Amino acid sequence: MMTKKSSFQDNLSHFFVSNAVPIIFLALSAVAIPISRFSTQYLVQEMLVRLARDSFLVLSLLIPIMAGMGLNFGMVLGAMAGEIGLILITDWNIVGIPGMVLAMIISTPLAVLLGWMCGVILNRAKGREMVTSFILCFFINGVYQLIVLYGFGSVFPIKSPDLVLSRGFGIRNVTNLENIRKCLDNLIPLSIGGVAIPIATFLVIAAFCVFVVWFRKTKLGQDMRAVGQDMDVAEAAGIPVERTRIISIVISTVLACYGQIIFLQNIGTMNTYNSHEQAGMFAIAALLVGGASVTKATIPNVFIGVILFHLMFVVSPMAGKYLIGQAQLGEYFRVFVSYGIIAIALVLHAWRRQQDKDRARRALRGNA
Amino acid sequence: MRRSAVNVGIIIFFVIISVFLYNAGKGYNLLVDNKAITIDGQELQPYAWVNVDVSTSKKPVLLKAGGRDVVFVIGKSHQIHVEIMDEQKNVIKKIEKKFKLTRQSGDLLSIPALGSDVSQWIQKR
Numbered sequence: 001m002m003t004k005k006s007s008f009q010d011n012l013s014h015f016f017v018s019n020a021v022p023i024i025f026l027a028l029s030a031v032a033i034p035i036s037r038f039s040t041q042y043l044v045q046e047m048l049v050r051l052a053r054d055s056f057l058v059l060s061l062l063i064p065i066m067a068g069m070g071l072n073f074g075m076v077l078g079a080m081a082g083e084i085g086l087i088l089i090t091d092w093n094i095v096g097i098p099g100m101v102l103a104m105i106i107s108t109p110l111a112v113l114l115g116w117m118c119g120v121i122l123n124r125a126k127g128r129e130m131v132t133s134f135i136l137c138f139f140i141n142g143v144y145q146l147i148v149l150y151g152f153g154s155v156f157p158i159k160s161p162d163l164v165l166s167r168g169f170g171i172r173n174v175t176n177l178e179n180i181r182k183c184l185d186n187l188i189p190l191s192i193g194g195v196a197i198p199i200a201t202f203l204v205i206a207a208f209c210v211f212v213v214w215f216r217k218t219k220l221g222q223d224m225r226a227v228g229q230d231m232d233v234a235e236a237a238g239i240p241v242e243r244t245r246i247i248s249i250v251i252s253t254v255l256a257c258y259g260q261i262i263f264l265q266n267i268g269t270m271n272t273y274n275s276h277e278q279a280g281m282f283a284i285a286a287l288l289v290g291g292a293s294v295t296k297a298t299i300p301n302v303f304i305g306v307i308l309f310h311l312m313f314v315v316s317p318m319a320g321k322y323l324i325g326q327a328q329l330g331e332y333f334r335v336f337v338s339y340g341i342i343a344i345a346l347v348l349h350a351w352r353r354q355q356d357k358d359r360a361r362r363a364l365r366g367n368a
Numbered sequence: 369m370r371r372s373a374v375n376v377g378i379i380i381f382f383v384i385i386s387v388f389l390y391n392a393g394k395g396y397n398l399l400v401d402n403k404a405i406t407i408d409g410q411e412l413q414p415y416a417w418v419n420v421d422v423s424t425s426k427k428p429v430l431l432k433a434g435g436r437d438v439v440f441v442i443g444k445s446h447q448i449h450v451e452i453m454d455e456q457k458n459v460i461k462k463i464e465k466k467f468k469l470t471r472q473s474g475d476l477l478s479i480p481a482l483g484s485d486v487s488q489w490i491q492k493r
Binding site: 092093094095096097098099101102105106179 | 382385386389390392393394395396442
């Protein structure tokens with residue numbers, strides 16, 4: 001009896017520890033939603049829009065986690081490549097779905113190159129991939145700003161006067177993406193009870209989920225899992241570890257590029273120098289809120305995380321306004337929660353690893 | 369060898385797709401003109417009222433004599449529908465014509481020239 005009860009208690013505490021972050025967010029949301037006084041229809045609409053907008057970016061994080069590379073902060077490189085593609089199609093005045101697809105095709109080689117470069121550097125920083133990719137983003141951000149602020153309009157000709165700064169070169173701070181605004185979202189329009197559902201975007205996301213499930217079953221996917229579990233054993237088994245790790249980062253970077261394009265077509269405007277900066281942070285924070293860890297992430301983690309994370313974003317300004325009279329609480333949350341959740345997840349990950357080791361030791365010894 | 373051939377084939381495929389997407393998705397701002405125009409020494413007068421609808425543009429354009437407006441179209445091949453009207457906006461003539469935009473062609477559509485069946489009804493600005 002005691003053994004069964006302690007086993008149940010053990011399992012229950014393991015469940016709460018493993019899902020601490022989503023449970024905290026669920027509790028916070030349960031408190032904040034009634035205070036915010038938002039209607040159910042409004043919240044459902046907002047969550048559908050944000051699911052369609054952000055899921056692709058978050059899904060792109062799954063493959064590097066599978067390969068043991070941790071949370072890929074280098075996805076920002078893919079976001080930058082996508083933005084360069086968008087600047088070019090805006091200059092050429094290519095509209096609608098053809099414009100969006102052309103932006104994806106143009107930015108793919110750049111995303112592959114940046115992903116390859118990131119993968120090579122991360123291979124030289126085994127065990128420190130996350131912080132290395134985090135810092136690499138700052139460096140490539142500098143290169144991106146150099147190209148966009150000085151290269152475009154001078155070295156790379158830009159014809160559209162709406163894009164270029166008044167001095168004749170350099171792209172303006174805000175790029176209007178009216179030409180592709182909501183082109184994917186409105187491709188297959190559907191409205192149920194006043195709630196608009198972007199069917200086409202969800203179909204693309206569903207296709208990506210199918211791709212992830214299929215990919216895990218391929219040889220390359222299995223190689224990545226083996227590398228993620230133990231690099232030395234994978235090497236001994238004949239798996240080209242370094243090449244596999246590079247491929248995982250390249251795939252993630254290219255998918256992040258497409259995710260950023262899907263994100264920006266929903267928004268309709270692009271902050272040329274800032275849009276990509278928060279892309280990685282918010283995507284990673286959302287994945288962690290969904291219950292993923294540095295070593296394990298699943299597709300349900302993505303969708304649960306996006307919903308819970310963005311639910312807090314939506315309700316916290318109004319909840320803050322009604323509670324303490326300050327709507328800026330929402331903005332404070334935006335930054336605090338993003339960084340805070342990553343810190344909590346990393347700490348919990350280290351603590352859980354220790355707890356799992358202790359559990360395994362106890363299981364071997366028996367409950368003596 | 370075979371792998372290189374496949375890679376080159378994939379690249380060529382994407383280049384072709386890109387060219388197709390560029391042509392299919394490129395937007396053009398066309399000026400629709402109901403002003404007097406002289407072509408090859410022939411002076412053409414504007415119509416009292418014209419209603420112009422270019423395919424892929426969002427809504428038709430109504431112009432009085434001397435008027436000009438902009439239509440945004442997507443792609444190179446279009447069909448133009450023109451209703452030429454008198455002062456009381458009674459339709460006196462309807463014109464339908466297909467046209468294709470090229471690098472050499474202009475982006476100004478002269479309705480008086482189109483109504484008079486002049487071949488150079490698409491002018492450069």
